[in-house]
Amino acid sequence: MLKLSLSDRVFRIVNHLFLALMAFLCILPMVHVLAVSLSSDYATTSYLVKFWPIGFNLDAYKTALDSNNFIVAFKVSVLRTLGGTLLTMFLTMLAAYSMSKDDRYFKGRTLYAWFFVFTMLFHGGLIPTYLVVQKSGLTNSIWALILPVAVNVFNVVLMMNFFRGIPKELEEASMIDGAGHFRVLFTIFFPISLPSIATLSLFTMVFHWNSWFDGMIYMNQADQFPLATFLQALIAGFDYTKIGLNPSDLEQLSERSLKSALMFIGIFPILLVYPFFAKVLR
Amino acid sequence: MFHDPVALQVIWNTLLIAVLKIIAGSIAPFAFALLLNEVRRMLFKRTVQSLVYLPHFINWVILGGILTDILSTNGLINQFLGWLGLNSIDFLQSGNWFRAILIISDVWKEFGFGTILYLAAMAGINPNMYEAADIDGANNFQKAIYMTIPAVIPIAIVLVTLSLGNILNAGFDQVFNMYNPLVYPKGDIIDTYVYRVGLQQGSFSLATAVGFFKSVIGFILIATTYRLAAKYANYRIF
Amino acid sequence: MKRHRRAVKALAGIILCMSIIAGCSSNNAKESQTSEASAQPSASASASPTASASSTASAAPAETQETAFTKFDPPVTISAAITLRPSDKLRFGDTTENNPVTRWLSENLGIVTKFQWVVTDTAAFETKVRLALASGEALPDVLYTGGSLLEELIDSGKIQTIDEAYEKYASPRLKDLYAKNPAVWAMAKRDGKIIGLPDVSNGVVGNKVMWIRQDWLDKLQLKAPTNVEEFEKVLDAFTNQDPDGNGKKDTFGMAFGANTGYHKPTNNYMADSEFLFGQDQPYLWIKGDDGQLYYGANSPNVKKGLAKLNEWFNKGYFNPDFGTMDAAQAMADFTSGKAGIAMAAGWAGGWPIGTAVQEAKSKNQTLNIKPYPIPSGITGEVGRQESQPSYGTYVFRKGFDNMEAVFKYYDTMYGCLIEDPKCPFAIGQGEGYDYVMKDGKPDWKDVPGGLVSLSRYLIFPSNGTAPTNVMDGPSIYQRVAAGKLDNVFEQKLAASNDSLAIEGFSVAYQQMDKDVKNGFYGANTPTMKEKWEQLNTLEDQAYLQIIYGKKSLDSFDTFLKQWHEQGGTQITKEINEAVSKMK
Structure with a gap:
């Protein structure tokens, strides 16, 4: 590819960042669901789980x-x-x-x-x-x-x-x-x-x-x-x-x-x- | 059904929310697909493509719970606002904010679908045309405007037209899982209202009548759009 | 497995009906069996001994069976609907129609169970029934339902009236049950004819007790409150005096969630504020001095209760997001240590409170929570909503001829609820499921693979505690809480329930005489069908606005006026008419 102009480069970086951010936002709820599924009863009942399992166990599965x-x-x-x-x-x-x-x-x-x-x-x-x-x-x-x-x-x-x-x-x-x-x-x-x-x-x-x-x-x-x-x-x-x-x-x-x-x-x-x-x- | 003062309010809510959703929901995937199309790294492109489709799979029951949590007075969003030195906003108790949340979260959930469709259409564009344009000295922006967009317009029209059929479907699942009596005046839609009334009546009849009514309106809109497109753009949508 | 145990304990807590045996009921059972033997239509006159149970892994405890069960020969098939969940597991090769309880029934009573409909939840069941009615599909023999679905079934003409069958086949103790609980007939009689058998609840299914962080009370040297003034002092202390000792002002007085998913912001199945209204409960139809029913909101004390809640909101005594929190989320505040008081029923001692206590124990911390009777309300009187006398009715399709078998089935299971030693499932429903035998004694805790209840394979439940008014003396919960473990039922209850839940129910029984009765449990009247939703919305918004402070207290009067104008007066009239017709 020929050399890119500055505006192209900037655009490319910003674009990538933006897309990555959107993708990340989209995956967050799934991560939350996965975390809840791997957490203990107590943690889920008390709504403590955010994005990481608390009281990790595979019981639910x-x-x-x-x-x-x-x-x-x-x-x-x-x-x-x-x-x-x-x-x-x-x-x-x-x-x-x-x-x-x-x-x-x-x-x-x-x-x-x-x-x-x-x-x-x-x-x-x-x-x-x-x-x-x-x-x-x-x-x-x-x-x-x-x-x-x-x-x-x-x-x-x-x-x-x-x-x-x-x-x-x-x-x-x-x-x-x-x-x-x-x-x-x-x-x-x-x-x-x-x-x-x-x-x-x-x-x-x-x-x-x-x-x-x-x-x-x-x-x-x-x-x-x-x-x-x-x-x-x-x-x-x-x-x-x-x-x-x-x-x-x-x-x-x-x-x-x-x-x-x-x-x-x-x-x-x-x-x-x-x-x-x-x-x-x- | 019509002599109920609440009914008119509910119909207005539904129209407003649905129309805004259709507009935002048509623009977002289109713009996103354009941006994504610019990416050269296949791995990145494919990854993002797969990820943005994910929210579609999550049930509103779960999502509603998550959103209610994030948007609560001490939830993540308000905490973030606090950092910036702003006052916390009661998102889920104020009618206007509630509507905004409905639209934004719905677009976020479903834009992956449109994005994939548009990308598929863009994939069908002959790469030779792009090379020809490069030789002519077009930059990325011009390529996008003059080549990519026109190739995708037919699909866009189809999608928008078909989504007009949903003009009175503002999203029962979503509203049902996120609303509360405080936001009824601005957030209650036809389907949630009918659901509650139906519970009291214990029968399907009101729901069926309303369903029919919605279909009629949707049909009229689609027929009108078809006529307009056929007449002025000489384009037959189907 | 721990998870199942938790669930089973919670399950056992809210299961309907159980009663303590008074000496006479076992005699009654014997009498009714022998008299029925002679009334057998096509069955053989001899009673088959129940010893045959030992050949399978079924639960019939050999020692208590006398020859009290007459078997139908040829066997009678009864079909029903069953709700199954993906995590339901049967063991030893058993199936839904072939497992310890169904085998016991067919071997000892000659009743074969068939599940004509398998559904995944109550909503699916209701849709199925409606579709069957609309399409002319055959209904199962027995259906258990209530509310508007019951009305639709009756209107369809596909349900039989059972007056004769009841007269002929109901055992004396069943007749006694219904004689002592006449309120339930309102659900099951239409135009003076009996269209089904209502079940009778044990009276404390959802009745609230006050759960408090005893450790916080002890730390701040307070006692459990008994009236509103004391309650407020405790709320204040819990909110402002840092009871969890972490130096941060991050606690609330009480757990309160007003988003119930349907109406009634101040009344929920957990974490609500109904105690505050004492005997003037909103949402109920209460009998006034003139003998007529009025809607609870019309009492002037409701306004006072709302004003109080607004005060507490302003003082930060409960979570400012209460309007969007449902009961589970509100209770989460309590179990995670953010709130110090929560109103919930006895079963909450199993879940979610019991879960939290177990968790703390496993971390070597102590979470000291105790149930107490609820304090008196804004007028100085104690009051809370009663549990419904009946939660559903068994109806039988037209053309089903085996009512005698049905009554036999029902009577046998009923015995289990009233602690009849002849109950075939006294020890448990199935060995290897909800108990195992160890050294000749039943063990209800260490079942390999976890506890599994077989109740869903029974048409009439055998698990539960006695219905109201049939047994004398303290309820089984109260006896067990006090330490009495004499008969197998008491032992089983103690072993298979969380001790906190038992305590909770025991406390709930203490205030039963203060329960406010709902005067109307029937189907929606014509104006209700049209306007009730609207009126409810009006009410919810009014209450919430007042509690939040968005509207002044006087807006309540405006609401009440609108309520009456938009249909409330008419509905009150219709309800009173309906009730007088039901007598």
């Missing part, structure tokens, strides 16, 4: 990982995340590809677009949605966690825009060579849009991993709950109006370390997966 329910739920979550993401990305790509074509080429495209956007904004409400899933016989099966959420219009719109940015000449050239739509999609569009596909895949995976409500309403047996459903019940705080109704509710209050540990465990897989995506994004 031991308790969390030791239970059958946890491991099964973990597996369910992994299954739905991987399966759901694959299915979603496949369907999204198909939809985005079609939608990215021009109006003249694909008649009625705008109609479909409005249709999709409409569904993004208007929901049937909890009970009709539940009824649809139930009557389709999907309850108590993992498909209830994958199918109803398989197509996310937000993602379709984003990917559609990415696809539109691809030069038409590429497509036309390969079609002259005799490629059909599927070929074009998978051999040309896919590689070029890899950064955006990777991004959307990541978002989808995060969505699946953190989805807890669908697990709660569609599943009836403990071995079918995704991890997030269990965690939500613990983390979501305490309904004071019901004290005395269920003694185990009080237990929840007293187990901040356990809550934090569970939260951290819930996030950990995402943290692991993220660097791989970051590679693709570059």
